[in-house]
Amino acid sequence: MMKQFNLSLATGMLAAVLVSSAAVADDPQNTPIPAFGSQCLSCHGEDGRPELADVPIIAGQQPIYLANALRHYKSGERTNGQALVMQEMVKNLSDEQIVALAQWFGAQQ
Numbered sequence: 001m002m003k004q005f006n007l008s009l010a011t012g013m014l015a016a017v018l019v020s021s022a023a024v025a026d027d028p029q030n031t032p033i034p035a036f037g038s039q040c041l042s043c044h045g046e047d048g049r050p051e052l053a054d055v056p057i058i059a060g061q062q063p064i065y066l067a068n069a070l071r072h073y074k075s076g077e078r079t080n081g082q083a084l085v086m087q088e089m090v091k092n093l094s095d096e097q098i099v100a101l102a103q104w105f106g107a108q109q
């Protein structure tokens with residue numbers, strides 16, 4: 001009886017560990033920013049909420065909007081305001097990297 005109890009307890013604990021690690025892996029909010037985006041945090045803050053008053057909050061913004069904004073800086077279509085700063089930031093990013101960063105910032109709550 002005792003043996004059986006321990007076995008089911010262990011199985012239940014294993015299942016709980018598997019479920020929770022899968023949830024973390026699928027959740028961009030709990031995943032560090034991809035390495036190619038680490039420089040973004042110096043201006044936009046650790047989670048997309050900047051301390052700098054003239055840098056936009058991008059945490060939780062729509063990922064498609066963010067990706068389009070980054071593409072427009074890269075293509076030179078967006079040039080107003082402080083766009084020059086961002087043009088420099090995205091010039092060497094691929095579209096896959098832009099999408100990944102847009103999803104990461106969009107997932108920050």
Ligand code: HEC
Nearest residue numbers: 039040043054055056066069080081082083085086089101
């Ligand atoms: C040197 C500071 C700095 C760094 C580093 C930086 N940004 Fe920015 N970012 C800005 C500023 C300032 C703006 C506002 C630009 C403007 O006026 O269009 C901005 C704008 C943006 C916008 C547009 C937001 C909107 O609402 O339209 C996005 C998206 C963005 N940054 C993402 C990033 C990503 C991703 C990185 C890293 C690859 C990054 N930024 C790195 C300063 C920075």
